[in-house]
Amino acid sequence: MTAMSMRSPALALAPNGDGFWRKSLAASLAVALHGAVAVALMLGWSTERPGVDAPRVMHTQLVVLPAPAPAPAPAPEPVAAALPEPVAIPVPTKPVVDPQVQAQKLEKAALARKRVEEKKLEQQQQRMATEQRNRELEQQRLSQARAAAEKARAAVPAPTPAFDSRQYQPLSKAAPDYPERALDKNIEGDCSVEYTVNTQGHVENPKVLDGCHPLFIRPSLAAANTFRYQPRIVDGKAVAVPAVRNTFHYRIK
Numbered sequence: 551m552t553a554m555s556m557r558s559p560a561l562a563l564a565p566n567g568d569g570f571w572r573k574s575l576a577a578s579l580a581v582a583l584h585g586a587v588a589v590a591l592m593l594g595w596s597t598e599r600p601g602v603d604a605p606r607v608m609h610t611q612l613v614v615l616p617a618p619a620p621a622p623a624p625a626p627e628p629v630a631a632a633l634p635e636p637v638a639i640p641v642p643t644k645p646v647v648d649p650q651v652q653a654q655k656l657e658k659a660a661l662a663r664k665r666v667e668e669k670k671l672e673q674q675q676q677r678m679a680t681e682q683r684n685r686e687l688e689q690q691r692l693s694q695a696r697a698a699a700e701k702a703r704a705a706v707p708a709p710t711p712a713f714d715s716r717q718y719q720p721l722s723k724a725a726p727d728y729p730e731r732a733l734d735k736n737i738e739g740d741c742s743v744e745y746t747v748n749t750q751g752h753v754e755n756p757k758v759l760d761g762c763h764p765l766f767i768r769p770s771l772a773a774a775n776t777f778r779y780q781p782r783i784v785d786g787k788a789v790a791v792p793a794v795r796n797t798f799h800y801r802i803k
Contacts, residue, residue, distance in 0.1 A: 715794045718747070721780055726773035726798050732765045733802065741766040742797040743774045749788040751779040759795075770798045 732738075741762035746754045756774040758767050774796060781788040 715791060718779065718782070718791055718794055720777040720796075721751070723777045723796075724773055726766075726769035726800075728800060728802075729765045729769060732763070732800065736802060737763060737765060738801055739763045739766060740797055740799050741770040742795055743770050744793060744795045745774055747779045747782070747791045747794050749781050749790055751781045753777050753779075753794075763800075766798070766800055773798060 739762070742759040743756050744759055745756035748754050753774055756771050758770060762770065777796070779791075779794075782791050783789070
C-alpha cells in the first residue's frame with residue numbers, strides 16, 4: 551500500500567506562523583486517505599487494470615474456380631436446296647388491226663405528206679420570186695447608175711485636146727526696154743514670163759518666173775502686156791490658152 555500525501559491549497563495559502571496546525575492537518579489527511587484505501591480494499595477494489603476484450607476478427611479467403619468448358623455447338627441441320635420458282639414467259643400476241651382504222655391512218659399519213667410537199671413547193675416558189683425581184687431591183691439600180699453616169703458625162707465638157715503652148719506664137723510683140731541701170735552696170739540675163747491668152751487673143755495675169763534679175767522684171771511684164779495672139783478655136787469656139795510662156799533675152803551689143 552502506498553501512502554499518498556497531498557498538500558492542500560489551503561495549507562499552501564496558510565501563513566507559516568503556526569507549524570503545529572500545519573502538521574496536524576497533514577496527519578489528519580494522511581489518516582483519512584489510509585482509511586479510504588482500507589475501505590476500498592475490503593470492498594474488493596484492485597489496483598490492476600481491468601482486462602480489455604480482444605476484438606473479434608473474421609478471416610476470408612478468395613477461391614477462384616476454373617471457367618466451365620463451353621458446350622459443344624449443335625450440328626447444323628441439313629437444309630434442302632430451294633428450287634427456283636418457275637417464271638412465266640409471256641407469249642407475244644399479234645394485235646388485231648381493224649382494216650378501216652388502218653386505212654384511216656394511211657389516208658392521214660398521205661394527207662400529211664401532201665401538205666408538207668405543198669408547203670415546200672410554196673416556200674420554193676416564194677424564194678424564187680424573191681430572187682427574181684432582187685435581180686430586177688439590181689438591174690434597175692444598174693440602169694439608173696448607168697443613166698446617171700451618162701448624164702454626168704454629158705454635163706461635163708469634153709477636155710481640150712493637148713496643145714503645145716510653145717508653138718503658140720503672138721502675132722505682134724514689142725521688145726522690152728533695156729534698163730539703164732543694167733546698162734550702166736553691164737548686167738545681162740534672161741527673164742521668163744507666164745500668162746494666159748484669152749478668147750480675144752490678149753494677155754492676162756502675166757507673172758515672172760524664178761531666175762529673173764530684179765532689174766528685168768518691170769520691162770518684161772510691160773512687154774508681155776503688148777503681145778497679141780490669134781484666138782485659139784476648138785469645135786468652132788474660141789477658148790482661152792493658159793500657161794503660155796515667153797522668155798526675154800537681155801544682151802548688151
